[in-house]
Amino acid sequence: MSEEKMMKLAADTVRLLSADAIQKAKSGHPGMPMGCADFAFDLWYKHMKHNPKNPNWLGRDRFVLSAGHGSMLIYSLLHLFGYGLSMDEIKQFRQWGSKTPGHPEYGHTTGVEVTTGPLGTGFAAGVGMAVAAKYTAAVCGLEGTGLLDNKIYIISGDGCMMEGITHEAASFAGHQKLDNIVVFYDSNQISIEGSTQGAFTEDVAKRFEAYDWRVIKCDNANDFAQVDKALAQAKVSDGRPTVIIGCTTIGFGAPTKAGKASSHGEPLGVDELAATKAALGFPAEDFYVPAEVRDMLAKREAELEKEAAEWDAKFQAFTEANPEKAALLAKMMKREVPANLLEELLAVAPTEKPVATRASSGTILQKAAALVPALYGGSADLAPSTKTDLKGVEWFSAENRAGRNFHFGVRELGMGFIANGMALYGAAIAYSSTFFVFSDFMKPAVRLAALQKLPVIYVFTHDSFFVGEDGPTHEPIEQLAMLRTIPDMTVIRPAEAIECAHAWNYAITAGAPVALILTRQDLRPYDEATAKRVAMDKGAYVVSCEEGFEYILIGTGSEVNLALDAAAELRKMGKKVRVVSMPSWELFLKQDKAYRDSVLPPSCKKRVSIEAGSTFGWEKFIGDEGLAIGLDHFGASAPYKVLTEKFGFTAPAVVEKVKAHFGI
Numbered sequence: 257m258s259e260e261k262m263m264k265l266a267a268d269t270v271r272l273l274s275a276d277a278i279q280k281a282k283s284g285h286p287g288m289p290m291g292c293a294d295f296a297f298d299l300w301y302k303h304m305k306h307n308p309k310n311p312n313w314l315g316r317d318r319f320v321l322s323a324g325h326g327s328m329l330i331y332s333l334l335h336l337f338g339y340g341l342s343m344d345e346i347k348q349f350r351q352w353g354s355k356t357p358g359h360p361e362y363g364h365t366t367g368v369e370v371t372t373g374p375l376g377t378g379f380a381a382g383v384g385m386a387v388a389a390k391y392t393a394a395v396c397g398l399e400g401t402g403l404l405d406n407k408i409y410i411i412s413g414d415g416c417m418m419e420g421i422t423h424e425a426a427s428f429a430g431h432q433k434l435d436n437i438v439v440f441y442d443s444n445q446i447s448i449e450g451s452t453q454g455a456f457t458e459d460v461a462k463r464f465e466a467y468d469w470r471v472i473k474c475d476n477a478n479d480f481a482q483v484d485k486a487l488a489q490a491k492v493s494d495g496r497p498t499v500i501i502g503c504t505t506i507g508f509g510a511p512t513k514a515g516k517a518s519s520h521g522e523p524l525g526v527d528e529l530a531a532t533k534a535a536l537g538f539p540a541e542d543f544y545v546p547a548e549v550r551d552m553l554a555k556r557e558a559e560l561e562k563e564a565a566e567w568d569a570k571f572q573a574f575t576e577a578n579p580e581k582a583a584l585l586a587k588m589m590k591r592e593v594p595a596n597l598l599e600e601l602l603a604v605a606p607t608e609k610p611v612a613t614r615a616s617s618g619t620i621l622q623k624a625a626a627l628v629p630a631l632y633g634g635s636a637d638l639a640p641s642t643k644t645d646l647k648g649v650e651w652f653s654a655e656n657r658a659g660r661n662f663h664f665g666v667r668e669l670g671m672g673f674i675a676n677g678m679a680l681y682g683a684a685i686a687y688s689s690t691f692f693v694f695s696d697f698m699k700p701a702v703r704l705a706a707l708q709k710l711p712v713i714y715v716f717t718h719d720s721f722f723v724g725e726d727g728p729t730h731e732p733i734e735q736l737a738m739l740r741t742i743p744d745m746t747v748i749r750p751a752e753a754i755e756c757a758h759a760w761n762y763a764i765t766a767g768a769p770v771a772l773i774l775t776r777q778d779l780r781p782y783d784e785a786t787a788k789r790v791a792m793d794k795g796a797y798v799v800s801c802e803e804g805f806e807y808i809l810i811g812t813g814s815e816v817n818l819a820l821d822a823a824a825e826l827r828k829m830g831k832k833v834r835v836v837s838m839p840s841w842e843l844f845l846k847q848d849k850a851y852r853d854s855v856l857p858p859s860c861k862k863r864v865s866i867e868a869g870s871t872f873g874w875e876k877f878i879g880d881e882g883l884a885i886g887l888d889h890f891g892a893s894a895p896y897k898v899l900t901e902k903f904g905f906t907a908p909a910v911v912e913k914v915k916a917h918f919g920i
Contacts, residue, residue, distance in 0.1 A: 257548065263480045266301070266549045267293040268536045269336065271509050274328035275532065276542045277349035277356070279523045284350060284358070287506035287519035288326030292411060292442050295483045295502055299409055299440075300333050301556060303487045307564035308338040308557050311367050314589070315567040317406050318369050318385050318681075322378030323413035323442060324359040325521070330368065331356045336549070338557045339367040343543060362680065362708045370680050371708050374700055376419035377673055379439065381704075382410040383425040384677020384686075386434040386497075387652070387662075391632070392588060392683045394657035397581035403571050407491070410439045414452050417441065417460055421700075424670030429497045430467035431665075433654035437497035438490045442477070444506040450517045461501055470498045477502030509536050584629055588683040591630045591711060591767075598761040600627055605753040607787070610778035613813070614717040616753035617774050618643025620760045621687075621715075625649075625660070628764055633678075633687035633713070634662025636671050642689040642717045642774075668694050672701025672714075679710040685764060689715035691723075692773060693732040695739065705769040706745040713763045714771040719749065719813065720868035720887075721903060722777045727893030737872040739771050740841055748840045749773040750792070751816035752781045755839055758792035762843075773813060777896060780817050790837075795844025796855050800835040802827070807914070808856060808863045810836045810877060815866040821907035822866070826914065834860075838877070862918055868905060883917040885910060 257265070270293040278284035289296075300306070300319070307313040321330045328349060334341040341355060348354035355365045359373030369385075372378035386408045393404040416422050429437055441460060445452045461471045474486040483502070490498045507519025510532045524532065533540055575582035586592075594600065604623045606616055625631050625646050634652075639645035645661050652659035664671035671688045678686040688698075695702070695716055705712045721731040739747045746766060750756040756774070763770035782790070782799075791797035796810070800820060807826065811819035816837045823833040836855055838844060844852065856863065856877065863882040865874040871884035878884060887903060900906055904913065914920065 260480050262548065262552055263298060263301070264294075265546060266336075266552065267297045267480070268509065268538065269545055269549050270297055270329065270332045272533060272536065272538055273332040273335070273346060273543060273545070275524055275529055277328050277331070277346050279526070279529050280347060280542070281350040282523060284328060284523065285325040285521050286328070286524055287444070287446070287521075288323055288413060288442065289329035289332065290510065290519070291444050291478070291504035291506045291508045292326065292329055292440075293508070294478050294480055295440055295504075296329055296333060296411065298480060298483050299487060300337060302484065303491060304407070304409060305563070307560050309561050310564065311339060313564055315403065315406070315564065315571070318382070318408045320370055320378045320382040320385070320408065320410040321360055321372055322376065322382065322410050322416050324372030324378060326411075326413075327356070327358065327360050329411075330360055331365070334365070334367045336545070336553055338553070341365065341367070347543060370677070371704055374704070375415040376412070376421035376425075377700060377704060379410055379412050379416050379422050380425035380670055380673030381677035381680060382408045382437065382439075383429045383434065384674035385681045386429065386437045386677070387432070387674060388678040388681030388684050389436055390434065390657040391652060392585070392681070396585040396588070397578055398574070398585075399657065401574060403567065403574060406436060408437050410437065411442060412439055413442045414445065414447055414456060418456050421669055421673060424667040425673065426464065426467045426469065428665065428667060428670055428674065430469050432652070433468070433495055434497050435493040435495050439497070439499045441499055441501045442504050443501055444504045446506045446515070446517050446520055448517065448521055464499045468496055470494050470496045472498060472500045474500055474502040477504045478508050511535050585683070588630045591685055592628070593765055594627050597624070597627060597764065598758065601757040601761055602754065605757040607753050607781040610780050611753055612776055612778050613750050613752065613756050613774040614641075614643050614776060616756040617715060617760065617772060620757050622647055624760055624764060628685065630683060631685045631687065631764060632660045632662070633675060633689070634664050634671075635689035635715075636664050636668045636694070637666045638690055641691070642715055644687065644689040644715050664688065668697035669701060672698040672705075675712050676701055676705050676708070676710055679705070679712050680708070685711045685713065687713040687715055689717070691718040691730065692716035692735055693718070693730050695732075695735050695771075699738065702739070702745065702769065702771070703742055706742050709744060709768045711767050712769045714769070715774065716771055717774045718776045719773045720775070721891035721899050722775065722814065722868065722896045723891075724896035724899060725893055728890040731891030732869065733887055733890060734870045734872070736773065736867070736869045740873060744768060746770045746840060746842045747773060748792070748843075749813035750839050751811070751813055751837050752779045754782055754787045754790050755792050755837070758790055759839065762793055775814050777814065779814055792839050793843060794847055794851060795840040795842065796836055796838035798834060798855060799837045800833075802832040802834070805832045805834040806860065806862055807831055807918075808834045808836060808860055810838050810863065810865045812838050812867050815868060815905070818905060818907065818910060819866050822910040822914070825907050825911045829920070831920070841873075864914055866910060883913065885913055
């Protein structure tokens with residue numbers, strides 16, 4: 257059988273495995289995997305560097321299925337190429353406990369490099385992978401060796417192109433000349449509602465040309481020869497990222513549903529599936545894989561393993577000749593952190609005078625970056641304000657891939673997903689930064705970072721109405737509550753420099769996403785005795801307390817100082833008070849009941865929370881009888897000291913609220 261016929265047979269196998277699994281599940285999207293089977297199989301078989309025997313092989317290219325609804329495409333490929341995804345798992349598509357969930361999930365299915373599904377997000381994460389590949393190669397002395405020249409192959413569809421995230425990510429990639437990106441745009445011109453003519457008629461080629469991408473057009477991406485030619489061209493860099501615009505037929509091979517919206521998001525149906533198998537020359541048997549396809553892939557797996565072994569030998573020679581660079585790469589890949597990191601960070605925390613936590617964070621970050629090679633990132637054009645630029649360090653650019661500071665530009669959503677991709681590449685603890693109110697732009701990226709448990713740090717500054725004159729558009733109210741509702745997300749709002757050092761230590765070592773919520777205004781530092789009591793890793797701890805206390809004031813961030821001041825006023829009135837700093841709800845709730853009760857004894861019902869944001873959720877800590885002092889309305893434009901008075905965030909105002917609530 258000719259190569260072309262064998263490739264078609266294999267692609268048809270991918271089509272029908274996908275269609276069979278979706279039909280059995282009575283749920284899924286057959287059209288995309290059927291339409292993209294020719295491109296995807298050719299990529300995996302002839303062009304992509306990978307090693308099924310070692311899915312985490314350092315030398316591999318990355319494959320990103322941004323059009324994640326077509327998940328059976330990657331599951332079929334993983335099964336056929338020997339990644340350990342059994343036929344039983346294929347048959348359990350979308351079922352409880354299977355390795356074949358409805359959309360690909362990183363860490364759940366071997367060979368899946370990134371969780372995708374929300375359209376365009378895989379595209380943007382792929383850009384982050386490309387960044388990390390370039391940076392890692394440059395700082396570890398691997399540029400030009402051919403050892404870490406990984407390509408990032410991305411399949412995107414019309415939906416990805418419609419989502420704004422692809423604009424942000426593609427603009428960044430073009431500016432940075434990330435020539436290790438190859439995107440296949442599956443241009444089938446069909447969406448759930450029908451023809452894309454109803455909503456999407458832009459010239460995608462011109463759009464990507466404007467981003468300074470190379471555009472390759474493939475008029476028939478269901479033709480092996482055309483696809484192979486386009487991929488061969490794309491692999492040879494011209495100094496720019498590449499998009500292949502491939503015209504495919506959605507549901508290719510289905511006699512009556514090919515090219516129609518009916519093949520997009522629902523099973524083909526028993527009759528149509530049977531007719532498709534007949535049309536493609538396959539037996540009626542479900543989940544059929546021709547012996548010829550098994551044989552050709554067994555041979556290719558052996559070749560891929562041999563190619564990986566050759567790479568391993570070259571890499572071993574490099575490490576022996578360059579021990580320092582090899583050691584640095586190992587530290588980055590392991591995300592190595594010094595055992596005394598906290599001690600080192602505490603030593604530089606500025607405690608001599610009142611300092612904004614954004615400034616404390618900036619000082620601490622300099623030391624952290626010097627100690628942790630995998631820690632790098634940037635901001636959305638706000639580094640001077642968020643204090644996230646590393647001093648004496650160059651900026652990443654097309655001319656300098658070793659630059660450790662990153663200009664993400666005013667692209668918060670893109671920045672969030674690029675940071676995810678950097679972490680996914682495997683050699684980064686990525687940080688990104690913006691004003692806290694603009695975390696609204698980043699929510700989808702933060703959510704997917706949490707879902708994938710990625711080591712990503714968010715530095716969110718200007719954390720409350722204390723922003724002042726910028727007004728309500730820039731004064732976060734509900735954002736703390738929003739972040740706290742995301743599962744597996746840790747939110748930390750430190751009260752001053754010592755807590756800030758503890759917060760950075762936790763964020764760097766967490767191995768999961770952490771948001772640091774930092775102030776614009778200066779905060780009074782703890783005295784030496786209080787600083788020794790800091791227990792930020794427990795989420796909450798006692799800052800100040802009298803024996804026989806009857807009131808508990810709980811503060812976070814800038815409001816810990818306020819709680820201490822209000823407590824002093826109450827004590828003058830003869831009241832006995834405990835003050836608690838609660839920098840992190842999530843960490844406190846992870847503690848055992850004994851510890852939680854030691855900080856917030858159930859017998860004490862007179863509890864007050866003080867936080868310059870929404871009071872949503874505080875009832876779980878203050879109970880039904882407690883008082884939540886916060887801001888359940890938008891802010892205003894005025895100097896922050898005026899807002900402090902107007903919004904009642906002074907010690908006398910807090911005391912009056914306590915007196916009124918508890919009938920003192």
